[in-house]
Amino acid sequence: MDQEILTSIDTRIDDAYLLTYKSLAEAEKLVEICLDDSEQNEYFAGTINAKILLTLISVQKGESDLVRDKLSRIEEELKSFSSDDSQMRLAHVRGLYFLKDGVYRDSFDSFVKAGNLAARLGNQLFQALSANGKGFIKLGQREFQDSHHYFNAAKTFQLDLPPSIFNSVLSVNLACSLNGLNRDDEAFLLLEAALKYAQEEHAEILECSILDEMAQIHMKNNRLKEARVPLKKGLDLSKRLVHSEIRAELVYHYAALLLREGEYDAAEDFIQKFGMESKMGIQKSMFHKIAADIYEQKGEFQKALASHKIVNEIHERVGFSQSVHSVLMQEKRELQDQNHRLSLMSIIGQELVANLDIGKILDLIYTQLNVLMPVDLLSVAMVNEDEIDVKFSIKEGERLQPFVIHKENQDSILAWSVRNDKEIFMRSIYEESNLYAKGFIPAVFKGVSRMESVICLPLRYLDQIVGVLTVQCNKKNSYTTEDLENLRALATYAGIALRNARQTERMSELNEDLRRQSSQDSLTGLATRREFARQSSNIWRICRRNSFWISIIMIDLDHFKEVNDTHGHASGDEVLKKFGDELNHYFKRPLDCAARYGGEELLILAGDICPREAAMRVELLREEISSFEFESDKGKFTVNFSCGIIGEVPKLESDAGIAKLTDFADRYLYEAKNNGRNCTYLSDQADQAAKKFIISHTK
Template sequence: MNPHQLVPWDDSSQATTPRGQLEHFEELVAALIDQPIQTKEQLQKEILSRQRFETALSESERRFRAIFNQTSQFIALLQSDGIVLEANQTALNFGGITASDVIGCFFWEAPWWSVSPEIQERLKCAIAQAAAGEIVSYEVEMRGVGETVATFDFSLKILKVETEFVEAQHKLPLLIAEGQNITECKHSENQLTLCNLERLTLYKISEIAQGTQSLYTAFQEIVEEISIDTGFPIITIELYDEARQMMVFAGLKGVPLPADTTVLEVPVDQTVSGSVVRTGQPVVKTELSQSAKNSNFNKIFSQSEIKTFICMPMIVNQRSIGVLSLAHREIVQCNDSFLKWIGSLANSIASLTERKQAEQALRENEARYRRIVETTVEGIWVLDPEGNTAFVNNQMAQMLGLTAAQMLGKPLFAFMDDEGCAIAEALIERRRQGIKEQHDFKFCRQDGSALWAIVSTNPIFDQAGKYAGVLGMVTDITQRKATEEALLQQAKRESLIRVITHQIRQSLKLEEILNTTVTEVRQFLACDRVVIFRFHPDWSGVIAVESVDSRWTPILGSTMTDHCFAQTYVEPYKNGRILAIEDIYTAKISPCHIDLLAQFQVRANLVVPILQGEDLWGLLIAHHCSQPRQWQQLEINLLQELATQAGIAIKQAQLYQQLEEANQELQRLAVLDGLTQVANRRCFDQYLNSEWQRLVREQAPLSLILGDIDFFKLYNDTYGHQAGDECLKAVASAIRRAVKRSTDLVARYGGEEFAIILPYTVVEGAIRVAEQIRAEVKALAIAHVNSQASQQISLSLGIASVVPTLESSPAMLISAADTTLYQAKAAGRDRYYAHN
């Protein structure tokens, strides 16, 4: 059908279209012709008027027809019973149909309404309502070209026709159906609605999280909220317990807990949520079969008759920590936008979970540390970046006679005197540089007394590395400081003695002790020379050590012999005599003594004895050469004390030297075989192990020779054990002569067996040594008439060589050498066998 050709809707009806009006006009013209003509001019005028009217009417019809077909709206004209009279081109193009496909058909049978039977039934009702005079308007889905479906804003109402040419009896009610495609608008609206709902839900979750400390309480409120916002009656939140491989239900909505259950847990491999956690991929299922429920769902969901199930992983920091599950007992179509929303909710809950768990851990740590802080005996003091008090514990406040509240906000300088403020300002600047330090520090108590404390300070920096303050640990040492002050004077008097004595005793080497003594004494006394004179048994002596100023002649090594000394001075010095001469020329001493001192450029001297018990070991002598000197009692006492300490140290050094010599002898005896004077078995084991470790590192060869005197028992039985001992000693000496290198070790392995360790020796070298050993033993020519191998003493030798590794051990080398020794014996003795 021509889309521009109007179709009459009833033969008996009067046309109300422009064409119908034109036909009616022709009838009127014919009627006028039958009437008497008044004048020719009047008739022509009437005809001309009618022609102009017809032309205008035709033009109007053309314009309205173009508008009708080109409008973007869906338009159709219907009879009151729903028969389609006309449809515009927009409607036809949308459905991909022609006018002949729909005109004359019931409107609800047209292809547009084939989306569902429910839509067709609703359209029937709407036509009836519109025919009754109602204006019907609603949104509906209509099918377009192919299988496309669009949403239309659809309306039905009676078409009002106004014409003065159509008689009243020919008028019939017509319906106009109009529709505007709002698919994109509806999609945007749905997206906006969903976005707003998502934001609202996330906001509510955030409010819940802020309003409760308990994670599980928050979860229970969250599942209630999600159920309201999504319309799903069953919501669960499950947390993944990785250590126990369990899914723990932390929030439940719409499913009952099993009887006698406080915490619901399901093994990971028995629930679909476990698969979701492991893969990080969501699961969405509708129209679940019974087999699917039994195989993929835990008992909570399998007992509920669900038809739609969504299981979304809760992901934070690229790690699944649980799942958010939604279930419905009806089939729910879930588009991508909806699933994206649920995914956003799941991740939001994951972030909340991590944050809540961190907050809980933080609260527990804070409570634990607060208990520590409040019970510690130390004061804790935290300053902000400006040096004001940000925190103190009660102990710190009590130290200063204040409360913590009284200290908060006050600067550190408020608790110090002017001197302390200057020191503290410099120290705080060092904290800003990141320096940790510990100092003795004085604070001012509330009552004005001093609080001395050890303050250990650590700078605090925020995550951005910006200086955030200072943490100070304060220990009260006021009592200790008072004691220190009382001992200060005594300490000053004894400090020099203590320092020198300590340095003397740092070493047990006699020469070092004596040199330390004279050096420290000369420095302390500020004199020109200090010497130690050591007596010989005949009471002559030698200047053993000396410390002398460069301006004066050294006398180190000088010997002095005074035959009268033993008779005159030995006993007084043994009894602790001290000789202090301020000036040799005014002192009451013999001329020969004056000459002796003058020879050494001495003008004043101070002499104290060095005793070891009751024995006089030597003299500690201070010389002042440039001028006379009055020796102070403090200096005399100091020199006397140092001489005593030096005597003790000398005795200790001598004892230590004797001990070292004794230990060396004991060590030698501990590793030697008493009879043969070669290394014993203990020394053999130690040396083999140490060489093994060294050669493992160097990857160098190590050889071992085991030797056994052939038929030695028969030798003892024949010649006696004393002869056997002499034989062992002679064989050991012969082996030592054959082994040339200092790094090789000859040992008595046991009984008549000997062992030779040859580092850096391959099997060929060991064979040469073995041949030399046999030659040396044969050269002894020790008779052995009952030997079945030879008529004189002979050896059987087993040789093994290896490059040690971490995978091998010395025992393997010994075993190999022992095996070759056995082979040598089995082959007739008096020979060697080698194994590489």
């Protein structure tokens, strides 16, 4: 191997790491080239490091499922290749992955491991990257002194390097921590230097971030007029970039500025205009967050609730702005300092609303409520028409099995609360239950010890009951009216959360139906032409990279028009469905894709098999199909098919290569039809004539 080539690959991979701070698309393009070069030169270290960097790019894109698969495959490959350099890079990616998911402990441990390996290797870049990651964790936790320490350390590792986009990012991060420490003058000096570099390098996304941070420092110090200037400039710049996340932050902060100045109508007009241009989920979320604040200021509480609901219909997006989250949390703390108990309820409520899976935060509610009041049993039920679905219950830290109660059940206090849309407050359930239930059954929850004190609250979304919240304690007189007030505050959030969870569930089902309809032929269950184009491009790329054979198979049912004319279209549909089932059975590997190409024409792309192997499968399929008897009012019948197959080890790009082979497969199909039908013609080279496939030839 040429050492100069290998060194060039290593250098370009590190360049691609830094390029991720400017453009993920450019970084991905560069690392794909490095991956191809590494594989061509059989340079395993370059190959594995390029794959690790592609995983990092997937982390930045928010492709969580893909990241998990990539990490598993990389770890498997590393079992046969021990390298501190690759382990360092992998630990850094893991740190970012956990950071995006808010798993701070695991993220911090991963950055520590990456930093230690970088120190052992003398790799200053990854020492800086690891310190920067730890700083981000502390910034998200509002531990500004620690974040300042780590950002400063990251900056130190880069002191002997020329100015770069990464250096400027570190300066902005350092300024954020200084802002949190109220060292505004120092923060401004860093921001001004970074702004100058960003403008010189035309790094407009970075420039927008800097302008936004400058505005936040002005707003914190009540310099509202000064804050307008960078915000307006950033808004103009971000509009030109159409960069959703940074634009959403700028819009949010400008609307917040208008609110601070008492310009409620102007703020509303501004975000309405922004809402018209918004298409991304992050933008929509930010839009409705500030909309809710505006409506609350104007006293339009129904609209505020509606905006809160929309915010939480949006799926949580990886990489959501930490700075915006911090500002929101700080504002809420300032407003709620006078009442700790209501503050805690508000925080619980926010967590409840922010998560679309109520089950995941049941433990949090249970733990936090026990700080305020004794809770031996907590349940959250959903009301669905005539049924009360008690999905989430927890007793003494353990989940209980869900169960369902009919709304007309006269023996259930939950049903009474829902039917009458009224709260229940009992100091002793055994002494007071007769007020709500005719024949109260103590063991409502199986395996739960006797409960005494009970509070039961209907959960509403607007004017509709969507659920019911219950807390219980095994001692009498455990709850006070103050506890009831606290739970009322939580009930508002819980009602929104239940509504959001239900709508998200329905939306997921609809999205899955739409995805299936767009990717799967409804009759045969095979891929549609659009889905075939998507899958075949990926399979082609894998085969091209690994020098695998790829075969394209075109099948046409013989005399299918006669089947429809004689036996009816229902019988024709049955034939096509049978073919679809069989094709999905015979071509079901990860590198196979079978599609309905049109009418009775079926198209298969099979990776890592040559044309003769593909033909053998087709002949097995032919034997299966020919043995099957179809039946209609006109009698029984069988069907046959003709087939054309072409294959090669791909050299061209996917679009051109697939189109070329599909054209040849189609020609060979018609050659089969013109030579008696019910047979297969194939070739393994496009410049050679196709021959009729006979099984005995392969023996």
